Amino acid sequence: xxxxxxxVGDQFLNADLKVFTAFQKNSPAPAxxxxxxxxxxxxxxxxxxxxxxxxxxxxxLKSAATFKAAKDETLSFTGATxxxxxxxxxxxxxxFSAEDLRKVVAKIFRGAKSSKFTxxxxxxxxxxxxxNEVLAVKLMAESxxxxxxxxxxxxxxxxxxxxxxxxxxxxEKKNKVNIDKALASVKNLTESINxxxxxxxxxxxxxHSEEYARRIEADVxxxxxxxxxxxxNKAAIxxxxxxxxxxxxxxxxxxxxxxxxTYEPARATSxxxxxxxxxxxxxxxxxxxxxxxxxxxxxxxxxxxGSATVYGAxxxxxxxxxxxxxxxxxxxxxxxxxxxxxxxxxxxxGRNGKTVEILNTDAEGRLVLADAIDYACDQNPHYIIxxxxxxxxxxxxxxxxxxxxxxxxxxxxxEIMDAAKAQDEYxxxxxxxxxWRQDIKSKVADIKNIGSPMRAGTAIGAAFIEEFVKNDIxxxxxxxxxVVEAQSHLPYCSAHGxxxxxxxxxxxxxxxxx
Ligand code: BES
Ligand code: MG
Ligand code: ZN
Numbered sequence: 072x073x074x075x076x077x078x079v080g081d082q083f084l085n086a087d088l089k090v091f092t093a094f095q096k097n098s099p100a101p102a103x104x105x106x107x108x109x110x111x112x113x114x115x116x117x118x119x120x121x122x123x124x125x126x127x128x129x130x131x132l133k134s135a136a137t138f139k140a141a142k143d144e145t146l147s148f149t150g151a152t153x154x155x156x157x158x159x160x161x162x163x164x165x166x167f168s169a170e171d172l173r174k175v176v177a178k179i180f181r182g183a184k185s186s187k188f189t190x191x192x193x194x195x196x197x198x199x200x201x202x203n204e205v206l207a208v209k210l211m212a213e214s215x216x217x218x219x220x221x222x223x224x225x226x227x228x229x230x231x232x233x234x235x236x237x238x239x240x241x242x243e244k245k246n247k248v249n250i251d252k253a254l255a256s257v258k259n260l261t262e263s264i265n266x267x268x269x270x271x272x273x274x275x276x277x278x279h280s281e282e283y284a285r286r287i288e289a290d291v292x293x294x295x296x297x298x299x300x301x302x303x304n305k306a307a308i309x310x311x312x313x314x315x316x317x318x319x320x321x322x323x324x325x326x327x328x329x330x331x332x333t334y335e336p337a338r339a340t341s342x343x344x345x346x347x348x349x350x351x352x353x354x355x356x357x358x359x360x361x362x363x364x365x366x367x368x369x370x371x372x373x374x375x376x377g378s379a380t381v382y383g384a385x386x387x388x389x390x391x392x393x394x395x396x397x398x399x400x401x402x403x404x405x406x407x408x409x410x411x412x413x414x415x416x417x418x419x420x421g422r423n424g425k426t427v428e429i430l431n432t433d434a435e436g437r438l439v440l441a442d443a444i445d446y447a448c449d450q451n452p453h454y455i456i457x458x459x460x461x462x463x464x465x466x467x468x469x470x471x472x473x474x475x476x477x478x479x480x481x482x483x484x485x486e487i488m489d490a491a492k493a494q495d496e497y498x499x500x501x502x503x504x505x506x507w508r509q510d511i512k513s514k515v516a517d518i519k520n521i522g523s524p525m526r527a528g529t530a531i532g533a534a535f536i537e538e539f540v541k542n543d544i545x546x547x548x549x550x551x552x553x554v555v556e557a558q559s560h561l562p563y564c565s566a567h568g569x570x571x572x573x574x575x576x577x578x579x580x581x582x583x584x585x
Contacts (some may be wrong), residue, residue, distance in 0.1 A: 072219045073235045074212050076250050077192070080121070083239040086192030088183050089125065089150065090157045092175075093117045093140035094164040115140035116164070121194050121239055125150055129158060142171075143178070155188070170495040172207065173214040177562035180218045184233055192237035204242045209253040211238060216261025217563040217571060222272040259390035260578055264571035266290065267383035271555065271569035275355035275372040280320075280403045283354055283375065284328035287382060287401070291332060295389045303329035313442035315421040319435045320404040322359060322412025327404035328352075329443065330378075333450075334389045334397045345396040346581065347452035348385055349443050350378030351436045351459035352403035359406050359432030361415055367463075374436070376555035376569065377459035378403065384577030393581040398450045402443035406435040418516045422446060423539055426516040434520045436461045437532050441539040448541045454483055455544055457536065458573065460552040464528025471553040472560065473497040474573055477533035478547035479540060487547055490580040496572055497554070507534045549573065 077083050093115040115138060120126045128151060129135050135158075138146045142162035150156045159179060161167050176193075183191045193211065195204055221230050240250065270278065270286070278286070284302050291300050305326040308316060313329070320327040330352075336343065353374035357363060363371070378401040385399040413419070417429045422442040429438070436459045447455055465475050474491070476498050478484045484500060491498035507530050510522035518538055522531035533548045540546040554572045558564035564571065 072215070072233050074215070074254060075235055075237045076208065076247070076254070077237050077239050078244045078247070080239060082237045083122070083192045083194070084152075086154065086190045086237055088155050088157065088186075088188040088191045089122070090159060090179055090183075090191065090193045091117065091120055091122075091125070091129075092159050092161050092194075093138070094161050094167070095140045115160070117158075119195075119241065121241055125156060129156075143175070168495075169206075169210055172210045173495070174562050176211045176214040177218040180215050180233070181562060184231070187231065189231070189234040190237070191233060191235075192239060194239045195241050204240065205246060205249045205253050208238055208240065208250055209257055212236075212254055212257040213261060214563045216257055217264055220265045220268055220565065220571075222269065222565075222568055225274075256391060260387045260575065263383045263387040263390070263578075264574045266386070267379040267574065268569035268571045270379045270382075271373050271376045273372070275405070278354055278372070278375075279325045280323070280328050280352070280354050280405060281325050283352065283403050284330050284401075287330055290386070295334070295386060297334070298389055299333040301331040303331065311422060311442075311446065312420075313422045313446070314419045315427060315438040316402055316404070316442040318413045318417065318419045318429060319353075319359075319406050319438050322408045323405050324407070324409070325405060327402075329446070330399070330401040330403065332385060332399040334385070334393075334399075336392065336394050336396065339396060343394070343396050344454070344584065345398065345450075345452045347398040347400060347447040347450055347455045348381035348577070349400045349440060349447050349455060349457040350381040350402070351375070351440055351457070351461065352378030352401045353406050353436060353439070353460075354403065355405040355407070356433070356435065357405075357407050359408055359412055359435060361431045361433040362408065363433060370556075373556055373569065374406075374460050375403065377436075377457070377461075377549070377551055379569075380458045380551055380555065380573050381456070381577065383571065383574035384581060387574065387578040388581035391578070391582045394584050395581055397581060398447060398452055400443050400447045402439040404439065406432070421539065423541065425518060425538060428513040428516040428519040430519050431521045434532070437520060437535045440536050444536060444539045444546075445541065448544055451542075452544060455540065455546040456487065456549065456577065457546070458549040458551050458577075460555060461532045461548075461550045462528045462552055465550040465552040468501065468529055469499055469553055471557060473499050474554045475529050475550040476500050476547055477503050477530060477550070478545070479503075479537060480545035480547070483545040484547050487549075487576070487580060490583070491576040494575040494579050496576045498549075498576065501530050501533075503530050503534050503537065507531055508537075511535050511538075
C-alpha cells in the first residue's frame, strides 16, 4: 500500500472513494481567525474540507440535514463525477484525541477495503485539537499501516490489497519535508510491527527455535546495517552454563537459540545510555510434564510474543537511528516433552549460580528469562526491560487490554509508563512486595519457580526474575500475556491473531533517548 500526500488535489480527484470528516456543529471553529461559513442547512462543521465542489454538493443533500456528525455516524453519497463520498462524524472537536483518529481511520480503512475500494482518498480533517496537521497525517498513516495487515499465507484465497491512499493535505507545500520525514518514521514503525505480527502468527511447526533465529538474523542482515548479530547455539548456551534455559529446552527436538543483537548510535559517547531488551521466545508452550490441558494449549504458538515485541521495537529504533545503545537478547526454545524433558521436582542451577527447584515445568518463561537476564547484565546496560507472555494470571488481573509492568526502580517504570501513555497503549503497574519474594524460597534449593497457588501469579513471576538482575541495574518487566493478541476493541489491530502492541511504546522510549 502506497501513501501519497497530495498538495494540489489531482491525485485526490482520481480516487474511487473520497472520505471527509465532520465535527459536531456545537464544536468551536476549526482555526483561529476563521469565520464559520456553513449554511444553516448543514448542522455540522465542515469548514475544513478542501474540496469546495463536494462541500456544496453535501450541503445540498437532503440527508445532510439530519446528519449530526456524531462519533462514527457515516453519510454516503455519490459525487457529481460518480465517485463514492463518505462523510464520517468525529463528534465533539474538543474531545477528539489522537487515539480517536487512529481508531476512526482504521474503521474507515477496513470498511473501504471490504467494499473493495482500492484507491482511497482522505481530505485531512481540521484536527486543530491535534495541534498540527503533520501529526494528523502521521497518525493516519500509522493507523492504516497497522490496519493493512493480513496473515493469509496459508489461505488459498488471498484478500485484496488496497493500492493507494491519498491524503489531500491542507498544509503549505513548504511543510512537505516534515510530512515526508513523519511518513518515513511511520513506515519504519509499521513495517516492524507487521513483521513481528508475522512471527507471532506463524505456525509453531514452521517457526521452531532454529527457524525463528534464522529469520531474525536474515532480517537484521538485510535491513539493519551496522547491527552486530551473535547467535548462541546449544553448545554455546551450555558453555554459558545457562542451566535454567537448557532445562526448558531439554524435551525439545530443536536446539535452543540465544539471539544477541547490539546497536550503537553513530555519535556514541561515554554518556550514551545503554538499554538492554530481553524477550521470552517460547515458540510453543505445551507446559512440559506439567502439561497444559488441550483447551489452554492451543494458542501457545504466541508464547514467543515477548521476544517478537522487543525485536520489533529494536528494529524500529535502529531504523530511526535512536540515540541510545541497545542490546537485544532473545531466549528462544519450545517447551516440549520427551523422555529427556525436565521433571517437576528437578533442581537446576542457573547461570548466576542460584539453584532452582522446578516444581512446575509450565512456569518456564521465568526460567529462560532468568539466564537471559543474567547474561544481559554482563553486557553492562544502565537499564533492562524484559517482555514476556509470562502468566495467565495477568489476564485475570488486567484483562486482555492492559500490559502489566513491574520492576525494581520506580523512575524507570514511570518513564516506560509515560511512553505508553504517549502512544495510547494501556500499561498498569503491579507491586512486588517482600512477602511475595519470600513466597518463592525453596526448602531444598535457593528458590522455586512457583509461589502459592492462585496468589499474585504475575508478581510472583516478576519476583522470580528479579533474583537474576544483578549490579543494581534498573529493571522493568512487562507481562504482555494479555495484550499480544485479539484486540477486538482496537480497529487497527486484528480481532484475532497478533496485535503488535507495545512495540510503539518501546520504540517511543528508545527513539526519545530512553
Ligand atoms: N505462557 C504461559 C502464560 C500464558 C497463559 C500466556 C495464558 C498467555 C495465555 C506461561 O508459560 C505459563 O504457563 N504460566 C503459568 C504459570 C504457573 C504454572 C505458575 C500460568 O500462568 O498458568
Ligand atoms: Mg508455561
Ligand atoms: Zn509460557
